[in-house]
Amino acid sequence: MILLFSFFLALIFGGPAFAENSTITPQNGTEIDYGPDPMELEIRQDPRCLPGCFFETNILGSWWLEDFPQNCTTVCAPFGFRIDGQTDLSEKQLTEILKNMKNVIAFQFAVTHTRFKNTHFLAKLETVDCYDVGTFMHSINYRMEDIGLLNLSNVSCNIDIGTNNNMTRLNLPQLNLVHSPYANYSSFTVSVSYNHPDFCITVPEMLKFMVYNDTNFEWMIGDYCRLSNNSELLSQKYCDVRDTPLEVMASDCLKIVGNLLIDEKNQNFVGKLANVDTIFGNLIIRNTNLTDTNFLGSLITIMSMREGEPVILIENNPELRNVTIPKFVKYHAPQTHVPVQMYNNSAELSKTSKFCYDLQNQLTDTMTWIVRINGLVCDYIQRDIDAEIARQTRDNLGSGRSVVFLMGIFVLNILF
Template sequence: MIPRLLSFGVLLAVGVFSQDATTVGPIIVHTETSVVVNTEISVIVNTDVIVIVNTEVNTVLPTEIPSVASTVWSTLFPSEGLTTPTTVAPPVEPTEPPEDPRCTPGCTFEPTILDSATLKYFPKNCSTVCSASALYIGYETDLTEKQMIDTLKNMKHLVGDLIVTRSKYKTARFLASLESVDCYNYGFFKFTLNDKMTEIGLPNLTNVSCRIHISSNNNLTRLNMPQVIPILSTYANYSTIDVEISYSAPSFCITIQEMSNLMTYEYIKFSLITGSYCAVSSNSTSTEKKTCDLQNYTWSNMSTECVNVHGDVIINYENQDLAYMFESVESIFGSLIIYGTNLTSIDFLGKLEHIISLTEEQPALIVEMNSILSNVSFPSLQRIQSRAYVPVLFNNNSVSLLKDPSYCYDIRNSVTTSDTWIVKFDDQVCEDVEKAAAASVVKDKSTRGAHLQLFLITIVSIGVLFNF
């Protein structure tokens, strides 16, 4: 029998059971806000199923889990039985991550939650620390900031998830020595629901091979993670890393450097980024690539050597003659708007790779009311990010853009292979533009045929008339 997946609310799969298998463990299960610590669960089922049980940390004791599983099962599938024993097998000690040469003897943190009870088990003298499941810092963590610093000051590399949720700390600088976190690409680097936290504060952290999830920290105003680059782990074959940074304080901002680092590789996917960009100085050279600020300075004061541009780039009839100043631009941290110009081409944007807008509901790329614009090629474009449902809009431009669907397809294919809705030309997705263009060609041929037929009839008629 093929196992069935039972999914309900925050429940997640913890193991596959059969008539012969009555035990599963140890386990670690992630949810959006919590972790179930290692336990061994004994259950007996009368059919092959995948039983799913997950709740908040420490809210369900190991002895209670079987009854919870039974309740969930009977609620969702009242006609099918799930029986549980009255006793639970003794806990099984978690083991080190298998076949990872970085996990040396004595440098694995066996518990999950770091608190006063587990502090003595933390390998304080190891520069590389492996977690049997996850290093969890939460509301149960009752250590002072000084204790945290003393405990974690030698840890430069963490192999395993890092989860900081519902903690009491204003900053995570007790992890300031940390240089890398490797979750094998599918685990979590997570900071959530930390109401007192105003910054993450990891100045030395560089490589993160995890799904990055920083969300719902109500007072968070800065990341202060200037070097973090999501990068694939060499110890895993899962090839996608996603990033979410959302729902922080209203004044939260991310620096140009931090955003640039987050989009270093094409395999990094942004699920949601909210907030704004932190202010930069005019023609900043604080990074390797020159950053120019359009929010506080006019185009005439902007360098022609800008690689990054901060602010919305709005090209219109009045400034279109200065558009050449963007020939060196690779990234726009804002929106690109081309409106009401007499431009025939946008070849001055040949180096543009990224358009990343954080403004709510504003498309990243808007091209409208350019009646003679006939070339909209973006040969270097790699990423468009926007909080709008349709991040790319072309409206009321030259009809030639609608007759050639390759313009639409080229833009879309450069930034996605699956999201067909993200580019629209006059409210049409690329497939509809293609159909309309094909129908127009057929109509034009039919019209030309009718005109030719009328012309021949006219010639014949004139010939017959003169013969008379």
């Protein structure tokens, strides 16, 4: 564990790594040789890594440029592949150096702390394999407007793209998350956050991140790009409610893009949502006279990118007595503690815990706080119901004892 920790410190802080064997010197001064790092060894034994095609440091810079395998289409980087603030090469130089590189095998692929507007110098790059456990990172690049890797297709890494102040687009049209052919690890983690305030991700990009059901979406913050110019998605029954409100939306939409607000103005058109299985945004039901949510019978997934907001907010619907979304099982709510919230609807919703528990059990086995009705989690709703039943039982028993007591007095009066 100490050795792995040392390896990741080298990746994070950019210190070049050279030695094939790692050593640790204990306090008594005796040097212990633990042999090659297991991650390094895994790359060195990968049959795709040919002799002469290893990048033996972790930062691409002029000081070791002559050792970079410029003629290899597959570059293997046992210590990671980084282009960062220490990289002293121009875009033109990088384009020339990397013109043959199509595949990278490394436990970290990082472009960080640079001043580049994009990474077009990696134009030939097609695949990055981190054995499913490493990270594909573009972070803290203050001038970067987009990543712009148009040929990058298969990435077997966790994704971390964030704090790029000028980035408004990913521009990764071909990127697919795929499991490494030489590894079989756990699920991927995807994080895209705190880029430019106008940052948006395209629906096709998000769909490719969603290909595995167990992908862990962490800090997905931003918005979805408009569909207006995407004829392919429009033909597949994707409907953007920002451009086409529910009142005039087609009745056969399967996917909704944008925050869906159902209110007193459009509540008569909720039948159009009968086939919708995914909402790329938030769902709000507010100030309606609806009595149930049966129109959401096909809804499976809600993928919000609005930080701190619930994916479902249902409030001020005095006639709403039944909140059932039977197929709803997947959501993303960035930095939101309670993703499903209901307030000030009919009293019937608070008189039973069924609706609360049904939604909670559909979404999680452990997180008992993710659904609340009038601020109460399901267990507290049931607690209050049980307490009321107990009170009524005590009152009824008390009334029964009083009747028996009075009857006893009446009988005694007759007898004596």
